[in-house]
Amino acid sequence: ALDIANRWLSIFSTGGVSGKEEVATIVSQDLVSADGTFGPPTYGIDAFWEAIETPSNTTTNVTQATTFFIHTCDQIALNWQYDAVTTGYNSTVPVGTPVSFTGNDILKVDLETRLVSNATSCGQWILFAQRLGGRSCTV
Template identity: 45%
Template sequence: MLQSTVILAFASIAAAAAATWKDVKCLSDAEASQIASRYIALYDTGAVSQLSDLTSIVTQNFTSYDGTGTGPYDNGPSTVGAQAFYESLTASTGPSSFTDSVQSPVFVIHTCDTVVYRWQFTAVSTGYNATVPAGTKLAFEGTDIVQVDLSSKLIYNATSSGDWINLARELGQIGNYFP
């Protein structure tokens, strides 16, 4: 009798979970691609000038794990909250080694609420803190994993890994500015 009751209870829980899962509308391929494109474009030169530029892309309690916005050599703690993310993206850190940066997805894969994509960064050197002349074309890649709130379609968590060492090599910084 106890065994039958336990089996019925598990069956009931499984049925409820399956019914709830069916009601969840997972991301479509088009939505996942759009979310990836909109998020990675936040890192383009001049893409964010006010907090409202983020409100249709990230949640208010958004968390980013990567030292975003403050440069390729920052290993700081995660950024928590849309306001902190905005401040990170718009922080003035002085002259930059590159300008005209554009980031875009190379390919996108996703599950129901998680989008993973390989991205490419392109820019040109300013000549500052570099051994290559201003105007030299630069490019490297990275990978992001973003988690999406399915009801709002906003990103609440992002983890990024960029091949920033390749940018330093392209700028001629390895061995000169960074031993």
């Protein structure tokens, strides 16, 4: 289960996967992914790849790693940590500033293929925006 979770997170890490062909060794062709980071849910590996293939310009040296997980035969619930450094793009903090936050994913795994067939993700993206220098305003 930990290997599957870490392979899933490698998709979102700098240099973690070389392309869609490698992603196909981690997720099923009919993957359903619900992750507000990349817009509405995606259906199928092609839509998933299209949503994630262009990395964010705000950070580089991104790593995502499992910090805790529990699992059943075909599901994995995991907490992950995102670590990166800022690039200066769309940010008010100095270039090279380390940023990190955590999130949770729930993965459904096909027991025959060991590929992720369904993924739901929730990260602390508001905290991430704050660490990039975003500020709240009073209403």
